[in-house]
Amino acid sequence: MRINNEFGYIEIAPDVIAGIAGYAASSCFGVKGMTVRSVADGVAHLLRRENMSRGVKITEASDGGINIDLHIAVDHGINIASVCRSIISEVRYHVEQLTGIDVKNIDIYVESIKAD
Template sequence: MLKFHSEQGEISVSSAVFSNITGMAATNCFGVKGMAYRSMTDGLVHLLRREAMSKGVNVIYNEDESISIELHIIVENGVNIPAVCRSIMNEVRYVVNKNTGAEVRAVDVFVDSMIL
């Protein structure tokens, strides 16, 4: 949980907010099929539905009150993976900062699968 203080009071932003904003920003980028989740039971990578995409996001709270974000995605076949990942990193950093005011230190993108 990240807390912001002002003269009017305190605002607390939960991990779920960051996860949902991150998931929406990432899946809106070109070439991204969706968020990914590796099942513990069968070990396979699954495409997450929109309502469960926060499972593909991990938010880490840093000591300097910034956050770091890890996200797991599935991309479409034939896309330039480095270009897609750069686009996601920029978009997530911008959208999270714009919507929450939190400083994003790092965005790490893991491409777990490619859909043919």
């Protein structure tokens, strides 16, 4: 993602934005962590802290912003709609504040519900 200003440009790698979004999402109440689907068995696997960006997909929007897809696992017994609203708010705030890039759309995919 490239941001132009009067002095030149700033280029931010999609992995950096994905890391910010993954950290913000996983720090929300009710979120167990980021997930990724296994190609072999189709099962969602919980990712460790160092691999959080694998559960995030960043695409550039046609009008200059970005779209974010998050794949998450949530705790059993929580209100999924409330957690998703909280995640959208937190991810949008952190990404826009830290990068200056406008977040157009955030899609959340709840891949699994974990009970402990």
